[in-house]
Each structure stands twice: as structure tokens, then as C-alpha cells.
Amino acid sequence: MRGYLVWGVSTIAVLMGAANASAQATVAPQSDANTLEEVVVTSERFGSGLARATFTVGAEDILQRPAGADITQSLVKVPGVQVSTGDSRGGSFSFEIYLRGLSDEQIGLTLDGVPTGDSRFNGGSPPQRFIESSNIGKITVSQSSGDIGAPSRFALGGFIDFVTDKPKQDFGVTLEGGAGSFDFWRGYARVDTGEIAKGLTAYATASKQENDIWAGQRSRHSKRAHYEAKIVKAFEDGSSLTGRLSYNDQTDNDFNIVTRGEFLANPHSDRALDDLTGVPARDIDFGGALGGRRKDLLAYVNGRFKLADNVTLGVNPYYQTLKGESYRYQDRRRILTGGDPRAVTSYNTSGGAVRPSLTTLRNSNAVGGPADMRVTPRDRDRYGLTAEVKADNLFAGHSVRIGGWWEGGESTEKRNFYPIINSAQSIAYDRSRLNYVEYERTASVETLMFYAQDEIRALDDRLKVDLGLTFFHLKYDAKSPLEYKANVKFSQDSKVNPKLGASYRLTGAWEMFGGYATGFSGIPEDAFLGSTAVINPDDLKPVETRNLDLGLRWVRDNAAFSVQGYDVHLKNNVGIVPRDPTSALDPEEVVRGNVATRAANTAGQKSRGVEFTGFYDFGAIDVYGSLSLQDAKHDDPPVGSTARRNLAAIGIIGGARVRDIPKTSFFAQVGWQATSNLKLDVTGRHVGDRVGGHIIRPVTFDEIEVETIDGYTVVGLSAAYDIRRQGLPEMQLQFNVDNLFDETYIGAVSGSTATQPEFGLQTGPTVRTLDRYFLGAPRTYTASLRVRF
8 A cells, every 4th residue: 555655646746846847838859750769879879978888779779689579688789798588589487687797686677767676587577577679769788887876776787777769749550560480479559649739749559479489389388468658748948757657468488497418418408398298207397387477567657857957856656566476387285284274383482383284195107196286476566766856067067966766565475286186187276275385475675775976077078077875775574474483674774885987088089987886785585585494684694796897988970999897796695595405305396496495695706807899880881799708706715614615505616607607708790781671680699608507515515516508609680671662651571580500509597596506416426417507599580560650
């Protein structure tokens, strides 16, 4: 209820501000209706004039991807960014993203400046859930944490902001259709109202797409229905009021994870069965029982009001909900004695829940043997408000920003077990017979952040210095009454974190830039929702970073080059690990999440690197390339020390490279405007050798080896043809081929088993049974047609 109240009050405040700002309103100039909303020029693309490392992906880059492709895949051309999805069009469980060696829970993600939250697949809010790629005007990637005011607890080493385009000035209908490999199809429709009244425009879109999962086309599928609406009111004095609503309904099976040995034996299979056998021991890997469904809604208002000629106020209230569940087949049936699946009889002296005995029925190798469907519902309500006052040239050479961000909300996660009705015939389960509830966890993190910045310009604006500070206050509230008695409540304050940046224009084209910043994230929600153990206030230290970067740019209208170096130190990272890694655990049960876990600090890591980016437009041909050289390593306590043993206990070899981060990665693109109507683009992406896992023996925690996975190179092709004939609507045909040469490769390392000892070593000296890897997507074709009337 509090979320609805905050949302309502904040929206009313914005609308009242709009009414005052519109007292003498007329239409503010807008972009040409027949052009892309965001035209990204070379200087903006390379971050010219900014006192930090920044790269912008334009709408033209986004539209080069196949129709219906995951919006995050457009980020692969950005230096320092690494994105992987199990399918060329996306993936939920298989989605992994890194920025300068930091993972998705250490990167700030925003949409039109509004935080989308953390991007955990299991209860988080990946930004693609709220985004229709055809409606995105640009994506701004800040590779360092030096930017001030990014409303995210996860912007430890940078942030990514997705910017939606504006409604068009004239009425029009845009239709898109696509088809391709693995029974893919997509339909999209957009209606622009044109100018309804002075300065008032809007659009609404709807899309639907489906495809089979390539590794299991008979049993696994992905379905997505997505709806958006946006309305903009522009005022004569430069003020504006924007409202946006997005709703996403997605059902998908995703990819299984495999061992390196399984990949080498069959690089085209993720080991999930495509057909039901009727034998629970085998059907536990049935692909049709992997996945889930979720419904996401995000609504927000962007208010920008002119308070004076040089003073503006920005206010952004927002509200988000998630309702979903994931499921996994179980080769046994669990029944809690007494008939009450949530029963707790008492709590022991340490606060742990005492529950009735759990009966397990198991005959895994018999046709039609007892089996359960494990269903994990996840709900989330998140609401907040950002606000900022900006005074340009408040006094000679100084522009000041002062702002804040508040967010509240609650996340819940449950784990229910329902009996399979007839395991010999199907995976259908009886929802009316809830036999066992393993846990019901609730967590809320209330965030309050303040920031201030003085932007100083001197030497005829050749020198720009940003002096900023941020401060966080976090409140945690978590409980899991089926596991422990305590209601965990505590708060944390950050230090005052400096955000310093500077740029100096050497000549008209050459520019130096650099910065220093510290970041604070606190404790992620997953520490409460993913752990079976109660968290005491002193158990976990807050996640923090220190960032340093320095670079040089050369930017002209048709050419650009940049080189930038960075040093990032992440402290007190948090992971979910087995509660007792000294016990003889079943590796398969570890992978399936059926073992007791705890949240633990996984010490820190250091990432250092250099990034090179270049672009040249020859006219009919344009060339772009980015090269990233990076070295990400875990902290290195002395051999034999307690600190090093503690790292080994949570699956990390001190001083070893961080999983999934290549030392070398490269992206190149060559575009050819063959005729005035035909544009061809060829892309190549190389990801070098990476660490797949640290192989550590349970119980003794001997450091066995660092397992390396081979690098790969994939090539893509895009051809777009504009049909321009008098009397016909705007029309474009497009054809894409991903992984043109059908390279087989490991696409990513799953975060779910990364910090686990190698439990396979319990059964032999060389056995590797702990799954870690997602397969890369094979050659994929997509054809699409875009028409605007």
C-alpha cells in the first residue's frame, strides 16, 4: 500500500509542477517525424566533451540486429562490455553481462534514467523485460563509475542507460514482421498519434514473438507478449512531462548448463532431454521442465521543469511489479508429515525452525515412479522517486547539481512441491495438492541516496572538472519463518564517496579525460532470498569499489579514435555458496539448488585493462573496431593462510583469474552502402580464452587447477534494403545471419555454480561433474519487413 501511496503522491506533485510550468505553454520544437528519434553523431558516440569513459549506441546500431533480438546484444560493440545469451534472440537463465570485469549485479541499469533494479534472472529485473528494441533511440554506456546521480546501488563500475524514442509529430502506423530459424516469428505494431494538442504527442505499441529453443526444439519454447505506451507534453519554456508504461508477459524454457567434458563430447547438446521417457531418473533432465513464466510491469513519469532561465528541476516517480515462477522436475516426492505443508512446530535454541518429519518417496528408475514439480513463485513490488535540481552557470564557470533517490519495496520467494500426476505420461502436476513448502522468504531493501556535483569550466571551456560526492543509507528487513525465527533488520551507511572527473581539450580534435571514484552497493537482495541461513548484521561486509581511469580521444565528424585505461578494485563481493561444503553433497543436487546455502563475502578482485576504439567513414564504406585487453584477478592471500582457505571453501583460488573474463576481446564491423537503397554490414566478434572454473576439492579444499575454456570467433551478416517508390509507404526489408560459419563454442559461465567446489572430486581424482557452462548459439537466420504508413 505504501508503494501505491508514494507513487500517487509523487505523480500528483509532478502534474502540479507541470500545470505551473504550462501557464504560457506552446509547442517546443521536436525532431522530424520521418527520421529516427535519436541520431547519434560521432562526437556523442565516443563521449566527446565528457569527463569519463562513455560510449553511445544509436538506433541505427540497434536496428542492425535481427527483429526481436534481445536489446542487450546491441552492446557487444562497446569496448569493455561482454554479453552472452543462449539464443541469438535472447535468454533468461542464460543471460550474462560484464563490464570491465564486473558482473550484472555490479553494473547500474536504467531506462530513461529510471532504475530497473538488479538483473538476476531468478527474481531480478533484467532491463530487456521492460524494453521493445524497436522503440529504443539510443543506449548510453558509462564504463566508469565517475558519473554522478546514477540511481542504482549496482553502479559499482559503470552504468547503462536505455533511452526510449519520442512520439512522432505526424500520425502514422508502423508494422514489423519477422521469421527465421527454429520456428521464429514476430509481429509488431506501433501507432503514433501525431500532435493531439499543442505539444502533446503519444504512441502505443504491441508485439508478440515465439521461437523454439534450438537445443531442444520439440520440448522447449519461448513466448513473449510486450506492450508499451508513451505520452509526451512539451512546453514553450523547455519544460516537459513524459509518462511511460510497459508490460511484459513471457514464458520460456531456457538452456541447461554442461561440463566442459560434455561440451567437447557434443557441442550441439546441453544434455536436456527433448522427449519424456517416463523414468524419473532420466526425466529430471527433461527440457520441457526447465524454465518459467513471469509478468513484469513498469510505469514512470519523467518531469523536467524550468524554474528559471538557468535552473531546472527533474522529478521521476516510478513503480514496478513482478509476478512469476520457475519450475524444475524432481525425481522423488516430498510430503511433510501432518498434512500442513508450512508447519513449524517450534524453534531451537539457535533460532532454527523445527518442522515435522519430511517423507521422501523415491523409485527413480521405475517407469511412472513418484516425482514432484518444484515450483518457485517470485513476486516483487518496487517503487521510488528520483529528483534533481540543476543550475547552469550558477556563478562564473560553475554549474551545480544536487539530487537524491529513494526506493522501497518488497520481494518474496517461495519453494513449493506438487506431485506429478502420472510421471509415465507427462509432467503435469496437481496444484491442488501442495505437499511441502521448503521456504517462504521475504526481503526488502530501502535505499536513500544523496549526491552533489560542481561542474567547473575554465580556460575558454577547454578544461572541464566534475567534483561530486554521493552518500547511501540502506535499511534491510528480511525473514524466512519456515527456516529461522529471526526477523533480520539492520541498516548500513556508506562513506561519502567521491566522484571526480576531468577532461581537457588539447586541440579541436584531441581531448584527454580521466577520473577517480569510489562506489558502494551494500548487500544485494539475493543474499537474503538465495540463502537458507539467517544473516546477522556482522556476517557480510558491504560491497564497495575503487575506480580509476584515464584516456585520450580524437574525434571528427567522419572519424574517431580513443584509447582508455582503467583500474577497478572490487571489495567484499557476495556470493551464494553451499552451507557446508565439507559434507558429501550430490553435485546434481547442488546444480538444482536443493542443498542448504549461505551468503558469504568472496573477498575482492582487481580488474585492469586498456580499450581501443576506432571509426572511419569513407563514404560508401564505413569501418568500426574495438579492442579490449583486460586482466581480472581475485585477491591473493598467502598460501596456507586462513584467508586463502576461506576463499577455497567458497570455490575461489586466490590470485587466479576471474571466471568468464577474457584477456582479449575484439569487435569489428564493416558497412557498405552498395546502392542508395541497399546497406550491407559484416561483423566479427572474438572472445579470447577464459577461465571457466576454479577446481577445488571439497572437505580438504585443495586447489587442484584452473579450468580454461577456449576462445571463439563468430561472424554476422546484415543486409537492409529500402523500398522507395512513389505512392508506397516507407518499407524496409532486412536479412540477418548470426554465427555465419556455425562456430561451436561455450558462450558463458553460469553464475549459479561459479563459486562451488568441484564436488565430482568426491568420487574420483579426475571426475568433473559440476555443470558450469552455457552453449553458444548456432547459425541463425532471420528475415524481417518494416512498413510505415
